[in-house]
Amino acid sequence: MNVSKPLSSALACLLVLGAVAVPAAAAPTRYEAENATISQGVVASDHAGYSGAGFVNGDNVAGSFTEWTVNAPAAGTATLSFRYANGATADRPSDIAVNGATVAAARSFPSTGAWTTWTTVTLTAPLVAGANKVRATATEAGGNPNWDYLDAEVRSSSFTDYQAESATISQGVVASNHAGFTGSGFVDYDNVAGSSVEFAVSAAAAGTQSLTFRFANGTTADRPMTITVNGSTVAAGRSFPGTGAWTTWQEITVNAQLRAGGNTVRATAATANGGPNLDRLRVTGPGDTEKPTPPGQPACSDIAHDALTLDWPPSTDDVAVAAYDVYHLGQQIATATAPPYRLTGLDPDFAYRLSVFARDASGNVSLSSPEVTCRTLPVPADDPPSPPGRPTVSGVGATSATVTWAASTDDGGVRAYLVRDHANGAVLATVTGSPPATTASVPLECARTYQLHVVARDTAGQLSQPGPPSASFTTGNCGSVPQPPTTVAGGWDVPWDISWAPDGSYALVTERDTFKVFKVTPSGAKTQVGTVPDVQTTGGEGGLMGLDFSPTWNGTTDKDVFFMHTASEGNRVARMAFDGATLSGYATLLQGIDKNRYHNGGRIRFGPDGYLYVATGDAQQSGNAPDLDSLNGKILRITRTGAAAPGNPFGTRVYSYGHRNPQGLAWDSAGRLWSSELGNSSRDELNLIQPGRNYGWPTCEGACGVSGMTDPKYTWGVAEASPSGIAIVGSTLFMAALRGKRLWRVVLNGENVSTVNSSFNGTYGRLRAVEKVPGANAIWFGSTNSDANGDGSADVIRRSAIQ
Structure with missing residues (x-):
């Protein structure tokens, strides 16, 4: 252990699920x-700023091209970065082909403002070992931009890297206080024998492979470790000697037999000094991908x-299927080793929408099965719980009160209490346990008169009759409260996102399942302006999702509007031209974001720094979230051309990671970025x-206090929230809730949350999009009741003043 670490950190013991495999670059x-x-x-x-001896000035004709010969030491995925200048005002799109196959059709190379202003567009493509032909062909009469150079970085399949900070850690902490590590940090072992790091390693085939550990030991004493593979010792007390400094990293290699598919490799400290600082494990040979x-x-x-009982035709795998994950909508509810499988503990008389995903021992997850809807039977005739007692209410404030009631009785036991608004039956709080408590702090709307009652639920899912209502009480006043809304426009089919034109004269709205884009004025005039091409649904939450205007959009010299949508190969970020009346053109900016039936993320927003932030889901493969080489389970930060934005923490597009399904993005007045995220269960x-x-997924769901992971600022039960869009007015954040069917009000205090309550509880159904109205203390928010999870009613966008 680094001797400068406080003892309290040294005593920490944590568990991190799943090592992250990163093909080497x-x-x-x-x-x-x-x-x-x-x-x-x-x-x-004749234009300054180029590299080398000059640049290529292509003729102004469609079909002109420049072709590079790129040599790859081994087959793999390459990152191709094209440096160019475009002093014209018009885009100069180009078809990018590798070895004759188009990998990016009509890829955008927009104006750089001057022929002496150079920028880079980046994409990924597969290369073969040896020589590869990379060709950029002009698709329009304006020709290509001026080309300066092509940078090619090939990710080799000859070895795979596993970062220690994403492995299973026993008696150690993730640290980053010594320079020179790869990934996002390293593991600082506790100074005890038996502290360990265990990697989940995949192999495409069985055989002997080299295991290379990158480490630093700033002491003069050896810190030997025992290396085991799949529980068998392959190197007992292997020496990890001093490296001279904690910032000096060296490598130790041992050979071991791996089996095809999943393996566990553990490095365990053999003495009371603990292990060295461990950066990564590199394994020769391709992993099972x-x-x-x-x-x-x-x-x-x-x-x-x-x-x-759920049955399904089984999957196949190049090694073997290890398990099947069963989902209801986007929530995992069971894991089975093989079909058929008996699902238990279900709610009675409830329609489950079930899908199945296959998983191998290396953590690779299939795409979704088809979905089936199955309704459980009503509960057998039985005595439901007795009604709970009349609630007493105390500690009434502006945003909450403490509610206490007498317990119910039931022959099978009470499973939960639901605290409900007596006026409309909306559930304000759910208390669970064995038995559940009979008191709760209940979030309430400001300046409203309430009566509350309580309903009990038993282990069979039966509900009691409502208990008698409480005495009437009124909450206090508070600022920044949503007022009763007015209708802006109705007749929507799952409106997913709202983005205002920079001048605030109207907004654009996407419809997820129709792929249409509408222009909506503050008075409610609604006009379709186009349809985004190449969009596909996923039978769940994919389709046309987020959009945002360029921050400098004016409809003439800057017409750019950006979208995130699901396509045939995955999720994409794309750009179209909008002149104020009609969408035209289409250019793909970023691909390589996996899709699945659920967990596609989808929100995009330009930040105050002028770069585009993209929220991506884990695509129902939780191992994507901590994997820094994956674009899934992340918040990305990119340029207008899709390249990694300058200053990103890892030099890639990744800005933050460890996300399950983030959907809301908004900045407060101090420029801090906030994001809402859907949990699992x-x-x-x-x-x-x-x-x-x-941010912890899949190790953490909610706060968990694990070293190296960042806890949320606030959490909700999934029945109360299932959050989507967020917007900030002043110092108050408003969060739309899908399953919770309400609008959450979160008062921010710098980097923390002070008070939380909700409005419109159950009034307007499932809420998804919410956006601040420019120049006003007001929000627009939209329902999505017309999707498969709602009641089928047409959706409405409403306006609420914030006072």
Whole structure:
């Protein structure tokens, strides 16, 4: 252990699930355009700022091209960075092809403002071992931009890196206080024998492979470790000697037999000094990266009030299927080793929408099976719980009160109490336990008169009759409260996002399932302005999702509007031109974001720094979230061309990671970024996003206090929230709740949350989009009751003043 670490940290013991496998990358190789093959163009040097001996000035014709020969030491995925200048005002799109296959059709190369202003557009593409032909062909009569060079960085499949900070850690902490580590940090072992780091390692085939541990030991004493593979010792007391300083990193290699698929590799400290600081494990040979095939159509049988049997045609895998994860909508409810599987503990008389995902021992997860809807039977005739007692209310404040009641009785036991608004039956709080408590702090609306009653639920899911209502009481006044809304426009089909034109004269709204985009004025005039091409649904939460105007959009010199949507290969960020009346053109900016039926994220917003922030879900593969080489389970920060924004913490597009399904993005007046995130079965989150931070999924759902992971600023039960969009008015954040069917009001106090309550509880159904109205203390918010989770009613966008 680094001796400068406080003893309290040294005593920490934590568990982190799943090591992150990162295919290794070599340094980028530069290929100057003037040395490439040029068709219909010349080498020039009359505009400053280029690299090398000049640049390529292509002819102003469609079909002109520049072709580079890129050498790859091994087959793998390459990051291709094109440096260019475009002094014209019009975009100069180009088809990018690798070895004759188009990898980016009509890729945008927008104006850079001057021929002496150079910028970079980045994309990824597969390369073969040896020589590869990378060609950029002009698609329009304006020709290509001026090309300076192509940088190619090839990720090799000859070895795989596993970061120690994402492994399973026993008696140690994640640290970053010594320079030179890779990834986001390293593991600082506790100074005790038996402290360990365990990696989940995959192998494409069985055989002997090299295990190379990168470490630092700033002491003069050896810190030996025992290396085991799948529980068997392969190197007992292997020496990890001093490296001279904690910032000096060296490598130790041992050879071991791995089996095909999943393996565990553990490095355990052999003496009381503990282990060295451990950065990563590098394993020779390709890992098992092939996903199982999707399971077949599920079917239900032997349905009871609290259980059913689910069967499905099994998946296949290049190694073996290890397990199947069963989901209801986007929530995992069971794991099975093989079909059929008996689902138990279900709610009675409830329609479950079930899908199945196959998972191999290396953590690769298939795409979704088809979905099946199965309704459990009503509960057998039985005595429901007795009604709870009349609630007493105390500690009434502006946003909450303490409610206490006499317990119910039930022959099978009470499972939960629901505290409800007596006026409309909306559930304000749910108390669970064995038995559940008979008191709760209940969030309430400001300046409102209430009566409350309590309903009991038993282990069979039966509800009691409501208990008698409480005495009437009134909450106190508070500021920044949503007022009764007015209708802006109705007749929507799942309106997903709202983005205002920079001048505030109207907003654009996306519809998820129709792929349409509408212009809506403050008075409610609604006009379709176009349809986004290449969009596909996923049968769940995918489709046309987020949008945002360029911050400098004016409809003439800057017409850019940006979208995130699901496509055939995955999720994309794209750009279209909008002149104030019609959408036109289409250019893909970023691909490589996996999709699945659920967990697609989808919100995009330009930040105060002028860069585009993109919220991506884990695509129902939780291992994506901590994997810094994956674009999923992240908040990305990119340029208008899709490249990594300058100053990003890892030099990639990743800004923060460890997210399950983030959907809301908004900045407060101090420029701090906040994000809402959907949990799985226990806690939804509001996070303060900081660069380079790991927000914990899948190790943590809600707060967990794990070293190296950042806890949320506030959490909710998933039945109360399931959050989507957020907006900030003054110092108050408003969060739309889908399952919770309410608008949460969160008062911010710097980097923390002070008070939380909600409005419109159950009044308008499922809420998704919420956006501040420019120049006003007001918000627009939209319902999504027309999706498969709602009641089928047409959706409405409403306006609420904040007072």
